[in-house]
Amino acid sequence: MKKVVILSTKPPYGSSINAEAFRAGLGLAFSETQVDLILIGDGVYGAIKEQSPTKLQMKPISEVYNNITDYNINLFLIEDSIQERNLDFEELAKANIISYEELKKMINNADVVLTF
Amino acid sequence: MRALFLFSRTPNQENIRFLKKLIDSSDCVVFIQNGVYIAKHNIELECQNYVLEPDAEARGIKINSNSVDYIRLVDLIMEFDKVVTI
Numbered sequence: 001m002k003k004v005v006i007l008s009t010k011p012p013y014g015s016s017i018n019a020e021a022f023r024a025g026l027g028l029a030f031s032e033t034q035v036d037l038i039l040i041g042d043g044v045y046g047a048i049k050e051q052s053p054t055k056l057q058m059k060p061i062s063e064v065y066n067n068i069t070d071y072n073i074n075l076f077l078i079e080d081s082i083q084e085r086n087l088d089f090e091e092l093a094k095a096n097i098i099s100y101e102e103l104k105k106m107i108n109n110a111d112v113v114l115t116f
Numbered sequence: 117m118r119a120l121f122l123f124s125r126t127p128n129q130e131n132i133r134f135l136k137k138l139i140d141s142s143d144c145v146v147f148i149q150n151g152v153y154i155a156k157h158n159i160e161l162e163c164q165n166y167v168l169e170p171d172a173e174a175r176g177i178k179i180n181s182n183s184v185d186y187i188r189l190v191d192l193i194m195e196f197d198k199v200v201t202i
Contacts, residue, residue: 013175048176
């Protein structure tokens with residue numbers, strides 16, 4: 001089974017890049033691939049639980065991250081990125097919190113790394 | 117000349133430093149779009165500043181006091197001599 005690491009680096013609204021990172025992961029997860037989706041930098045804003053972008057006529061990406069295990073995707077958040085943005089762990093979707101050290105190991109062990 | 121700054125990018129150290137250099141005490145800053153993440157940081161600005169409430173709500177960012185809605189934002193745009201989007 002191939003291992004793919006996806007780095008999602010952009011905030012959830014203003015562009016569709018954050019959602020596209022998930023969409024790529026979803027496609028891969030259904031084709032016998034281990035998908036590790038990593039929210040890093042501004043990407044961690046996507047993991048805030050209570051988003052309500054209906055006024056922007058968009059669907060909340062948080063619904064995806066809150067139920068990510070249903071899609072066979074492993075979700076990871078970078079600890080430094082959360083702290084730099086003064087976010088609380090309680091307000092974020094349930095995910096594995098990792099350091100840059102661990103990220104480096106994951107990248108080394110991956111067959112492919114995709115950055116969005 | 118009083119200017120209204122619309123700050124629409126995800127705040128980071130560099131663009132906040134840039135903003136601080138641009139503003140005077142008579143100016144105003146409204147944080148819109150991804151700029152609303154500013155509410156997570158303790159930034160002191162020398163002029164009045166607001167966060168656009170619908171954009172903050174969309175992103176799950178809670179704001180305590182200085183929020184504006186679209187109607188108030190339009191009033192501000194009309195009130196100032198110049199609008200600068202950064």
